Amino acid sequence: MTAIDFSTMVQGVAQSLRPAAMNLTRDADDAKDLVQETLLKALNNPDKFKTGTNLKAWLYTIMRNTFINNYNKITKRSSNIDSAEYLQYLNADENYITQxxxxxxxxxxxxxxxxxxxxxxxxxxxxxxxxxxxxxxxxxxxxxxxxxxxxxxxxxxxxxxxxxxxxxxxx
The missing domain is CATH 1.10.10.10 (Winged helix-like DNA-binding domain superfamily/Winged helix DNA-binding domain)
Structure with missing residues (x-):
């Protein structure tokens, strides 16, 4: 399968990804970003698609994994305690500390x-x-x-x- 054929097939299925993306993200802009990222990954890796298999299922898998990875990154980042808030107490003057x-x-x-x-x-x-x-x-x-x-x-x-x-x- 040529790159043009693969690209045409992916673009044909792209519209069906939007409702699933909206279901995952619950936000229209995030859903558009997720679909775009999914299509970009698919078009950059045509060699990973096996001809004769379900293209739609392959794209859904890419989208779901992308969503999960992004979600994990966001939760990992936000779960770290913002230490800047507590650093002020380390360098505080004696006036702020009651002993x-x-x-x-x-x-x-x-x-x-x-x-x-x-x-x-x-x-x-x-x-x-x-x-x-x-x-x-x-x-x-x-x-x-x-x-x-x-x-x-x-x-x-x-x-x-x-x-x-x-x-x-x-x-």
Missing amino acids: NKGSATFVMNDINQAISKLNEEHRTPFMMYYVGYKYLEIAEKLQIPIGTVKNRIHIARKELKQMLKVYQQEA
């Missing part, structure tokens, strides 16, 4: 209590490091070796971690 300062107060009280329970030889280097002193500066101020400073800070951290393990987040 309960009570829980922070409890946490800070627990931290301060835990620090006060540390042995003095561990607490002093730890607090100096916490406020911004470097290891070498702490060693010079306390007149102890830098290795001892590092060890005492490490022990203080370890003890604090143990005392405050109720605040550790589970992985």
Whole structure:
């Protein structure tokens, strides 16, 4: 079958596709688009049509599959949450966020209590490091070796971690 013969046959059946397209889309413009897309796919792929089979059924199958594919694309696109609406909260100023300062107060009280329970030889280097002193500066101020400073800070951290393990987040 030549391309002209195939094209003539497809155009002859094209009118019968419109009611089915309208039934699928429920919109006149969408139905016209669906028929046009169906005819375009059919005319671009004449080699996929088997001569002697039902041309009308083949075109209906193309139209139905096209409709389903388009529908799936649309529903997939619209089912994604529009994250732009929620992104404003990530970059919001502190003015827009209401926080309960009570829980922070409890946490800070627990931290301060835990620090006060540390042995003095561990607490002093730890607090100096916490406020911004470097290891070498702490060693010079306390007149102890830098290795001892590092060890005492490490022990203080370890003890604090143990005392405050109720605040550790589970992985």
